[in-house]
Amino acid sequence: MLEKKISKQEAKERIEKLRELIDKYRYEYHVHDRSLVSDAVNDSLKRELAELEAAFPEFVTPDSPTQRVGGEPLSEFQKVRHLRPMLSLNDCFTFEELIDWEERLKKLLPNTEWDYYAELKIDGLAISLIYDNGLLVRAATRGDGAIGEDITQNIKTIEAIPLRLRGKAYQKGTIEVRGEVYLPNEEFEKLNQERKKAGLAPFANPRNIAAGSVRQLDPKVTAKRRLSFMAWDLFLEKEVATHAEKHKILEEIGFKVNKNNQRCQNLAEVKKFLDYWQVHREKLPYQIDGAVINVNLERAREALGIVGKAPRGSIAYKFAAKEATSVIREIKLQVGRTGILTPVAELDPVILAGTTVSRATLHNAEEIKKKDIREKDTVIIRKAGDIIPEVVKVILELRPKDAKPFEMPKNCPVCGSKIIRDPDGVYYRCPNKNCFAKRLRMLAHFAGKNGLDIEGLGPKIIEQLFNAGLIRDASDIFELKEGDIEPLERFAEKSAQNLVNAIAARKQVPLWRFLAALGVPHVGGETARALAFFIERKAKLTKSYTPYQLWQALKDWQETDFQEIPEVGPIVAQGIKNFFVDKEIQELLKKLSEVGLKIIKEERKLEINPSVYNKTFVFTGELKQFSREEAKELVRSLGGRPSDSVSSKTDYLVVGEGAGSKLEKAKALNVRLLSEEEFLKLVGRT
Ligand SMILES: [Zn+2]
Numbered sequence: 001m002l003e004k005k006i007s008k009q010e011a012k013e014r015i016e017k018l019r020e021l022i023d024k025y026r027y028e029y030h031v032h033d034r035s036l037v038s039d040a041v042n043d044s045l046k047r048e049l050a051e052l053e054a055a056f057p058e059f060v061t062p063d064s065p066t067q068r069v070g071g072e073p074l075s076e077f078q079k080v081r082h083l084r085p086m087l088s089l090n091d092c093f094t095f096e097e098l099i100d101w102e103e104r105l106k107k108l109l110p111n112t113e114w115d116y117y118a119e120l121k122i123d124g125l126a127i128s129l130i131y132d133n134g135l136l137v138r139a140a141t142r143g144d145g146a147i148g149e150d151i152t153q154n155i156k157t158i159e160a161i162p163l164r165l166r167g168k169a170y171q172k173g174t175i176e177v178r179g180e181v182y183l184p185n186e187e188f189e190k191l192n193q194e195r196k197k198a199g200l201a202p203f204a205n206p207r208n209i210a211a212g213s214v215r216q217l218d219p220k221v222t223a224k225r226r227l228s229f230m231a232w233d234l235f236l237e238k239e240v241a242t243h244a245e246k247h248k249i250l251e252e253i254g255f256k257v258n259k260n261n262q263r264c265q266n267l268a269e270v271k272k273f274l275d276y277w278q279v280h281r282e283k284l285p286y287q288i289d290g291a292v293i294n295v296n297l298e299r300a301r302e303a304l305g306i307v308g309k310a311p312r313g314s315i316a317y318k319f320a321a322k323e324a325t326s327v328i329r330e331i332k333l334q335v336g337r338t339g340i341l342t343p344v345a346e347l348d349p350v351i352l353a354g355t356t357v358s359r360a361t362l363h364n365a366e367e368i369k370k371k372d373i374r375e376k377d378t379v380i381i382r383k384a385g386d387i388i389p390e391v392v393k394v395i396l397e398l399r400p401k402d403a404k405p406f407e408m409p410k411n412c413p414v415c416g417s418k419i420i421r422d423p424d425g426v427y428y429r430c431p432n433k434n435c436f437a438k439r440l441r442m443l444a445h446f447a448g449k450n451g452l453d454i455e456g457l458g459p460k461i462i463e464q465l466f467n468a469g470l471i472r473d474a475s476d477i478f479e480l481k482e483g484d485i486e487p488l489e490r491f492a493e494k495s496a497q498n499l500v501n502a503i504a505a506r507k508q509v510p511l512w513r514f515l516a517a518l519g520v521p522h523v524g525g526e527t528a529r530a531l532a533f534f535i536e537r538k539a540k541l542t543k544s545y546t547p548y549q550l551w552q553a554l555k556d557w558q559e560t561d562f563q564e565i566p567e568v569g570p571i572v573a574q575g576i577k578n579f580f581v582d583k584e585i586q587e588l589l590k591k592l593s594e595v596g597l598k599i600i601k602e603e604r605k606l607e608i609n610p611s612v613y614n615k616t617f618v619f620t621g622e623l624k625q626f627s628r629e630e631a632k633e634l635v636r637s638l639g640g641r642p643s644d645s646v647s648s649k650t651d652y653l654v655v656g657e658g659a660g661s662k663l664e665k666a667k668a669l670n671v672r673l674l675s676e677e678e679f680l681k682l683v684g685r686t
Contacts (some may be wrong), residue, residue, distance in 0.1 A: 011056045015064075018049040022065045023162070030160040030228070031256050063135055063164035071153035073218035078150040079143075082128060083176055084235065086142045088309055089292065089316040095271055098293065101315050102267055105295065108304060108312070114297040116264040117243040118273045121316060122230060123287040124182030125211045127155065134171035136163050141214065145309060154214055155181075157223035160230075162254035170253050177255065179231035183210045184286050187226045206287050231255035232292075242296045260284075263296060278319050290318040323382045324357075325395065326350040328375055331362065331406055333413045335437035339429040341412070341419065343368060345379070345391060352383050360389045365408050366426050374403040414438075433584065439473075440466050442519055446474045450524060451517030452509060455502040456495070464488055474517075475591035477503060510602045511536060514547070518585070521575035526632070526644045530567040531576070536601055538564075543601050546593035554580050566616060566641060566649055611682055613639035618646050620663055621656030623676050631679075638683060646671060654679045 006014070022045055028034040046065060053060045060066070092098060128148065130138040139155035140148035155161060158181065165175065183191075183206040191209065192202040203209050213225040231250040240246050247257045260277070264270045270293055281288050294314045295301045301313035326347040333341045343362040350357055360381045362368050373379065373391055378398035383389040408428055412419055417432035430438060440463060447457040457477070465471045470484050480503060485496040509517075512532035516524050523531055535541070538561070539553040557580075562573035579585060617635045619628055619642070626634070631654070632642035646653060646665045653666040654674045666673060674682065 008056065011052055012059055015049065015052050015056070015059050018045055018052070019061075019064055022046060022049065023164075026065070026159055027162070027166070027254055031251060031254065065163070067163065068156045068159070069219065069223050071156075071219045073220075074153070075217070077215070077217075079147050080138065080140050080150045081147050082140065082143075082145070083130065083174070085309075086126065086128060086145050086148070086178070087306065087311050088145065089314055090307075090310045091290075091316045091318050093318050093320070095267075095274070098267060098270065098315070098317065105304060105312065109300060112297070112300050112303070114295050114300045115266070116270050117247075117261065117294045117296040118264050118270050119232060119261045119292045119294070120258050120277060120281075120284070120288045121290045121292050122180045122182050122258070123205075123207045123289040124180040125207070125214055126178065127151070127181055127214070129155070129161065129177040129179075131165050131170075131175045131177070133173070134165045134175075136161070149215070151214055153219040154216060154222040157219055158227050158229050160228045160256050165253040167253050173237050175237075175253075176235040177231050177250065178233040179229055179255065181210050181214050181227050181229050182206065182286055183213075183225065184228055186285060191225070228286075229256065230258055232257070240298055242298055243294045243301070244296055246298075274317060281319065288319075290316055292316050320352075322352075323380055323392065324350045324352045325378055325380055326357075328373070328377050328379060328391075331368070331373075331375055333409065335412065335414050335430055335435055336441055338441075339431060339435065339438055341428045341430060343406075345373070347379075347381070350381070352381060352389060357381065357383070357389050360391050362391060364426055365406075365428060368406050372405070374399070374406055376400050376403045443471060443474060443477075445519055446517045447477060451519075452506045452513060454506050456499045457502065461490075461499075464490075473588055473591065475588065475595050475597075478507065478592075478595040478597060507596055508544075508598045508600045511550070511599050512602075514550075514599055518579075518588075520579045522572045523576065526642055527567045527572070529636075530565050530641060530643075531562075532602075534565045541599075541601060544598050545601075547589040547597055547599065548593040550599060551580065551586055551589045567643060607638060609638035609640075609683060614641070615651040616641045616643050616649055617652050617654060618643050618650050618662060618666070618671075619654045619656065620666075621659035623654070623656040625676065625680070634683060634685075652679075652682075 022042070025036050025042055028036050049064070050066045053064065053066055092101065126142045128140050128142070129136060130140075136152075136156070138150060139152045139161075140150055142148055156163065165171070185206065188203070188206040188209065195202055209225065210227055213222045213227055216222045232247075234240070234246045234250050236249070240249065244263050247261060251257050262269075262273050264273060274291055277288070277291060292314055295304065301311065304312040306312065326349075328345045328347060330346040332344050332346055334344050335341055343365065345360045345362055347358050347360060360379075362373060367373075371391065371393060373394055376399070378395045380392040380395065381389045382392045408419070410419060411417065412430035412432060412435055414437045415430065415432050415435040417430055417435065419428050420431050421428050432438070443466060444459040444462045445451050447454045447462060448459065454477075462471070465480070465485070465488070468488060470480060471477055480500060482496045482500050485491050485499060491499075510532065512528040515532055516528040520528075520531075535550075535554070541549070541553060557577070559570065559573040559577045562568050562576050563570060568576070612635060617632075617640055619631055623631055635642045643650065646662050646669065648669055650666065650669070650671045652674050653662060653671050654676065655663055656676055663673075
């Protein structure tokens with residue numbers, strides 16, 4: 001849009017300013033993940049630059065953003081020799097191998113101390129970039145390590161790679177940068193969706209696309225793929241003391257580096273890094289296949305030298321495979337606390353993600369039908385995070401002729417009761433309240449984190465005690481003796497005593513915890529607190545009372561009584577009412593009273609704040625000044641009601657950093673939004 005004529009000098013200055021600005025936006029976006037302007041603004045600036053350069057071609061320079069695309073297709077790639085060999089890394093798969101590696105290094109350099117620099121290893125394509133006097137002049141693939149292919153045209157299309165280095169000190173001499181070209185997961189999914197729409201077969205993985213795109217003869221194809229780049233090595237003419245320092249410089253001169261990389265004092269810290277990412281790698285926006293552990297001290301790395309084609313001072317640690325195959329021996333049903341029956345595949349044991357696995361969840365009958373999973377099938381199993389593995393799919397080619405489709409049994413495998421199907425048809429349940437497995441789950445819940453939270457009484461111990469016949473219902477827990485527990489496997493005298501003490505410490509509990517532990521349907525978290533607060537006020541209970549006194553206080557309450565609590569709707573109210581009229585619950589509360597359990601009324605210092613009183617608050621995202629629990633407690637202490645979910649009854653949603661779906665819902669329901677600051681003002685804490 002060059003409407004008015006401008007002088008040559010004006011054009012030159014404008015062109016330079018535009019270039020500088022566009023590169024600043026590029027740098028902030030790719031290196032610091034900050035968008036300073038919208039894509040539209042950015043495009044508009046680039047368009048103006050292109051038009052100016054077209055009018056004044058004498059001012060076009062090779063580092064102009066307009067020079068990223070536009071090269072003509074090649075007939076073949078030129079071979080180029082690397083300035084220094086691009087080495088590969090030796091792999092290892094266990095922590096023991098890392099210890100051996102360190103021992104070998106210590107023998108070679110007995111008098112040197114060093115730390116480590118641990119990097120995530122992105123699953124992409126390694127390339128080398130050469131900058132002469134600050135300007136990108138050549139990009140090459142690794143090739144055989146000595147000779148690679150010149151892919152400069154294609155690499156220029158990747159915006160994460162600067163065409164000119166930043167910083168005055170880096171505009172002289174030859175600088176080499178190495179790093180990984182990769183396709184972010186988001187782009188991979190977009191690309192495959194487009195292919196699906198076009199009726200094409202999807203790409204198998206992001207790595208293949210990255211490699212294929214970089215080696216396109218036509219740079220316009222590469223440009224469309226939206227590849228990214230992270231730098232991991234740097235060669236300057238001057239010496240740099242540590243590998244960590246190299247990464248710092250890389251960022252300064254315009255490259256994206258991996259923010260998750262970490263300097264580690266020793267191998268113990270390296271292990272923490274590896275353990276963390278082995279589990280959390282699923283959450284990364286790109287694929288990694290392991291980590292690279294480097295001796296951080298460059299002087300030591302140099303001195304350690306090269307063995308074969310790999311440097312001694314670095315090693316690649318490969319994460320264990322996330323998928324494996326196995327054969328389903330049997331499909332069994334597991335009974336959950338609420339009676340839901342979950343089908344589970346019993347497998348031939350197989351090593352998956354570093355541990356032996358012999359079961360995989362099949363989720364529900366619907367899922368089995370959809371994937372047509374049968375006993376005797378060979379299946380692909382996968383582990384995501386550290387949860388129970390699941391069956392991805394059946395390898396039909398390996399199905400034996402006599403494999404029959406799975407049918408849901410008619411009776412509960414534990415107690416033999418007739419199984420019923422939920423109205424929506426997805427879940428099956430055992431309706432028998434006395435079903436052993438169900439009891440077991442209820443006991444585990446009673447003692448567990450969301451119940452009385454008795455230290456040392458986790459699900460495994462509960463099962464042991466249950467199988468030994470020591471506990472049948474919750475009241476039995478309070479009658480356990482050291483002598484009963486000690487003979488059990490895994491228990492020594494000390495730990496038996498600790499457990500008995502931990503149980504005794506929970507003989508006095510606040511009502512909300514007791515209600516949550518009992519497993520009143522739909523009553524947990526904030527609802528349990530609201531219900532407890534309401535009951536204690538309305539029923540005029542004393543400072544300390546027995547579970548049976550609680551039952552007596554509640555036995556004549558109607559559903560409408562419970563509905564006075566804002567958090568409680570008709571369905572929840574009905575659930576609570578039905579729960580307390582149950583004969584068995586009455587019995588249990590009586591027994592709990594006999595073994596000495598006491599409910600202690602929580603003294604709450606209420607300083608009523610009129611703008612908070614009776615208002616419902618929900619929190620989302622991370623707050624700076626409080627933990628979530630502290631913020632809720634503050635609201636409670638001022639007479640307000642914290643809640644865990646947004647509904648039409650919510651008065652305020654307090655929005656912290658990284659807010660998610662609650663924010664969307666609140667907007668849809670026109671709930672008032674408060675920033676943390678506004679919240680502080682409202683509660684009078686500023
Ligand atoms: Zn049953």
